[in-house]
Amino acid sequence: MAGKEGKTPRSGCPVSVSLEIFGDRWSLLIVRDMMVRGYRTFREFQNAGEGIATNILADRLRKLGEAGILTTEPAEEDGRSIHYRLTEKGIALAPVLLELLIWAAHHEETGAPCAVIEQMEQNRAAVLSETYRRWKERDPRPILPPFQRQDKPTTEKSRKGNDTR
Amino acid sequence: MAGKEGKTPRSGCPVSVSLEIFGDRWSLLIVRDMMVRGYRTFREFQNAGEGIATNILADRLRKLGEAGILTTEPAEEDGRSIHYRLTEKGIALAPVLLELLIWAAHHEETGAPCAVIEQMEQNRAAVLSETYRRWKERDPRPILPPFQRQDKPTTEKSRKGNDTR
């Protein structure tokens, strides 16, 4: 019951095993939302700005749960709602996401301000331990704000004072 | 011409942008094969052991090329063959793959021997600089051997001396 065997036993390479779990467009985004934005409910993921369909979202949450990356617990303040929460295994993905973030900020057009990325790059350990601390203490404050798409870099120097907090 | 605009402009989050490129089952495996196993030709990827279909492989190689993660050059020794090679942008994915490897080795059943992983974990910088060196000098020696799937941990102590070599 634990393992869902007979699914896709491709190879024993750790990278391959990982991709069997979240080798798709959405799973890591959900993990990111939980980890750095403090999202917990279905609604929050749905409105996270990427436009995931509700059936896909439900499917991914179920699969991530089966993979032991997140768990669910009833929301105390609202009987209709459920809180999704990363497990130890899930929060341990933080270094992967951090490196992914840094890579993309350097090599792709993203909405992440260079200064923020540079600071994270030079303080990897601090960023990770702060991420871990907030997870452990159930501190729901986001570590990073949602990044806007920087459509045109023309004359836009507005959104920027949005530093580390 | 550079950017293939009009495709999927989901959000400006670096993680999301990354997943638009290799958010699927195969792309990162190809990058892994190039990076740590020194694979260069279509045939090598095809026989890498994960069982990718040739049409998918061709498609992913094309997309990774369009994304600037790899380039092609004619193989000098064989006019039929083509050598795929990571770009700077591609080799810069090394930290992401390393963290992914470490994560999976800790949290999933993989074929990676613990000793090897532990050593990589404690020498991240050395592993990365060696990876980079081999890429730069076109040294095709693999950094890691293909890991076997450890099917049943029952009484099987055979395949194990497969250490760093």
Add this chain to the structure above:
DNA sequence: TGAATCACTTGCAACATGCAAGCGAAATGC
């Protein structure tokens, strides 16, 4: 008590993937 909101589920069309077979060009064998 009725409307709104919660986390989903369902139906269906469009797209992506997996599999086997085939194709032109270059290399190899005889």
Add this chain to the structure above:
DNA sequence: GCATTTCGCTTGCATGTTGCAAGTGATTCA
């Protein structure tokens, strides 16, 4: 120098996955 093999793909087709819109039952709010 000609047949065979090997190279990197492409094609056709069945199946699986995704995206979209609408709907459902349970809970909460007004």
